[in-house]
Amino acid sequence: MSNSRNIEFKKDIENYLPAISVDLVIFGFHDNDLKILLLELKDKENWALPGGFIFKDEFLEDAAKRVLQERTGLTGIFLEQFHVFGDPERTRMNNREKQLVKQLENVENVESVESVENVEDDKLSAEIRQWLLGRFVTVGFYALVEYTEVNPKSDFYSIQCTWCDISSLPPLVSDHQKIIEKALQTLRLHLNFHPIGLNLLPKEFTMPELQRLYETILGIKLDRRNFQRRIINYNILTRLSKKRTGGAFKAPYLYQFDEALYQKALQNGLDSPW
Amino acid sequence: MSNSRNIEFKKDIENYLPAISVDLVIFGFHDNDLKILLLELKDKENWALPGGFIFKDEFLEDAAKRVLQERTGLTGIFLEQFHVFGDPERTRMNNREKQLVKQLENVENVESVESVENVEDDKLSAEIRQWLLGRFVTVGFYALVEYTEVNPKSDFYSIQCTWCDISSLPPLVSDHQKIIEKALQTLRLHLNFHPIGLNLLPKEFTMPELQRLYETILGIKLDRRNFQRRIINYNILTRLSKKRTGGAFKAPYLYQFDEALYQKALQNGLDSPW
DNA sequence: TCAAAAGTGTTAGTCGTACACCCATGA
DNA sequence: TCATGGGTGTACGACTAACACTTTTGA
Incomplete structure (x- = not known):
């Protein structure tokens, strides 16, 4: 971690809202599997959701978009707040914040021998440590992205950022398992x-x-024919010319959503009983 | 506002999470109308949702329950978090916090002439003012209560706490209108x-x-007979013996929910298409 | 006895469900 | 040619939507 990084982070902390963060569950779909983007933390034991803090004059949603863009490179993505996780215990355990603190402590050790500027840095680290160790209430957002368009980038505190299959998640930090389930x-x-x-x-x-x-x-099997009929009846798809000629079987038709019709149909819910 | 009140509030502030609050939309049903509990603020211009802050070691939901109990006297109530409101502008305008500040400033004027203890109080008020003027992210909860069991109590900052019909709400502070709609x-x-x-x-x-x-x-009219059939088919009600003999018409049957069956039916959604 | 509100029933049409058969394709 | 997977069709039963008649009650 560069010294400038430390300074930068101090500046950030001053500009962050205290005690609040955002965490993102970024969904993608590939190879018939639902996946989410996870970060492998540098301690090599735990994984975590992409997350971040909120600038004092920033919309919550913009903070989430910022994190999303940093990890995926994407903008203009469907993003939706879904729940707040604020148990007092959630940030007391082994979690990303503690990882951050570790990182920052190392910085101190390495750099505090150098200059006045580094003495200043020590103060910052103490500040940062204090700040990060406090309780955090996090706002969970989920994002829907097109798998192939994503170029996952890890952040400073993680080794890698990769897609993980929803059905076999690695061990997760803090309450991130719960966040994903929700x-x-x-x-x-x-x-x-x-x-x-x-x-x-x-x-x-x-x-x-x-x-x-x-x-x-949904986690259930559906009947092929009934599914097709139902979706067709929603009247939100346009059928194109045949394709997807890769498999050892009959080539299926390609479809695309008629976005206007889709949006309109969603207003009342696709199968709303009332 | 008593001096002890000021001291008490200072103690509270130290124990509150910064920058986060909870606001409650408390629904009740009476006279064929859906109502919510609102507070009329002391400035006599605006009304506000019941709300409060979160102690540093308190669950979000417990904070909401605490507020709910303070305003209604009720415990064991159905309560559900539904959205976070965190726009940076939401607390900049004329809002409950500013009312609070006004109140507190009056306290200063009245009491700062007295004793050392009051000098201390001035400091507190400055602190409080600072604290309250900052940006707040608020977690919206909705509660469902039985109208007749509620005994609305106003808080220190409000003149009264009453039920307001959802179809004719008074002018509301900050983004509380939006919160109610959501x-x-x-x-x-x-x-x-x-x-x-x-x-x-x-x-x-x-x-x-x-x-x-x-x-x-739902905001729509429903057919009497079809509604009845549908609800009956859910198999969540037990019919009792006739009653409700007040009106100038045929006395309708009384029903009650079979809670076990209701809960079970809700697990998959009452009309879930999938 | 009358109006208002509630209980109950019927019917036609639609939709969900559970099926079976045929077609295209690469191995 | 065959296994695999995809396209299409049908029949039954259940549910929805629209609607009418009867019953009870206080004024």
């Missing part, structure tokens, strides 16, 4: 009210692909 | 997934009453 539950509830297919799939996709998406999100 | 939207979405009827209605109720509740929440 995000998934929310995704299920939002399926009929938000353009989830539109945002998770590429522009063109096949009906079986859409079905797998629904099956993974 | 709460209502959420209530609609939760109708098939949470025991909303159970918590808003008295133990015994009639089918027309239940229907009015649904109509008010």
Whole structure:
């Protein structure tokens, strides 16, 4: 960690809201599996959700967008706040903040022998340590991205940033497991009210692909034919010319969403009973 | 405001999380109308949602419960977090915090002439002022209470605490209007997934009453007979012996929820299409 | 006895469910 | 040619939507 980095972080802390953070569950869909972006922390034991802090004059959603862009390079992404996690214990255990603190302590050791500027830095680190060790309430956002467009970038505190299959997650820091579960539950509830297919799939996709998406999100198997009929009846898709000629079987049609119709249909919910 | 009150508040501030609050949309149902509890602030211009701050070692939900109990006297109430409101501008305008500050400034004027203890108090007030003027991110909770069981109590900063009809709300502080709208939207979405009827209605109720509740929440008219059939088919009600013999018409049956069956049915959503 | 509100029933059409059959493709 | 997976169709039962008649009650 460079000295300038430390200074920069101090400046940031002054400009951050205290005690609040955002964490992102970034969903992608690939190879018939629902995946999320996770960071492997430098201690090599735990993984964590991408997250960050909120500048004092920043919208919560903008903070989330900023984090999203830093990890994926993407902008203009579907993003939705889903829950606040604020148990007092959540930040007391072994978590990302403590990792941060470790990193910062190392910086002290390495650099505090040098100059006046570094004495200043020691103060900063103490400040930072204090700040990070406090309780944090985090706002959970979920994002829907198109898998192929993402170029995952790790941050300073992590070794790597990769997609992890939702069905086999690595050990996670703090309450991030719980956050992911809640995000998934929310995704299920939002399926009929938000353009989830539109945002998770590429522009063109096949009906079986859409079905797998629904099956993974819902965690159930669906009948091929009934699924097709139902989706078609929603009247939100346009069928293109045949393609997807890679497999050892009949080539499925390609579809794309009619965004206007999709949005309109979502307003009342796709299967709203009332 | 008593001096001890000021001291007490200072103690509280030290123990509060900074920059975070909770606000409550407390729903009740009476006279065929959906109502919420609002506070009329002492400036006599604006009304506000009941709200409060979070102690440093307190669960968010416990903070909400605490506020709820202070305003209604009730415990064991259905409470659900629904959204975070964190726009940087939300606390810059004329809002409850500014009212608080006004109150506190008056305290200064009255009491700062007296003793050393009051000098100390001045400091507190400055602290408090500083604290309250900062940006606040607030977690919105909605609560469902049985109207007749509530005994609304105003807090120190308000003249009164009363039920307001959802269809004719008074002018509201800050973004509280938006918070209420979001709460209502959420209530609609939760109708098939949470025991909303159970918590808003008295133990015994009639089918027309239940229907009015649904109509008010959804904002639409429903067919009497179809509504009845549908609800009955959910298999979550037990019919009692006739009653509600007050009106100039045929006495409707009384029903009550079979809580076990209701909860079980809600797990998959009452009309879940998937 | 009358109006208002509640209980109950019917019917047609739509939708969900559970199926079976045929078609295209690469190995 | 065959296994795999995809496209399409049908029939039954359940549910929805629209609607009418009867019953109870206080004024």
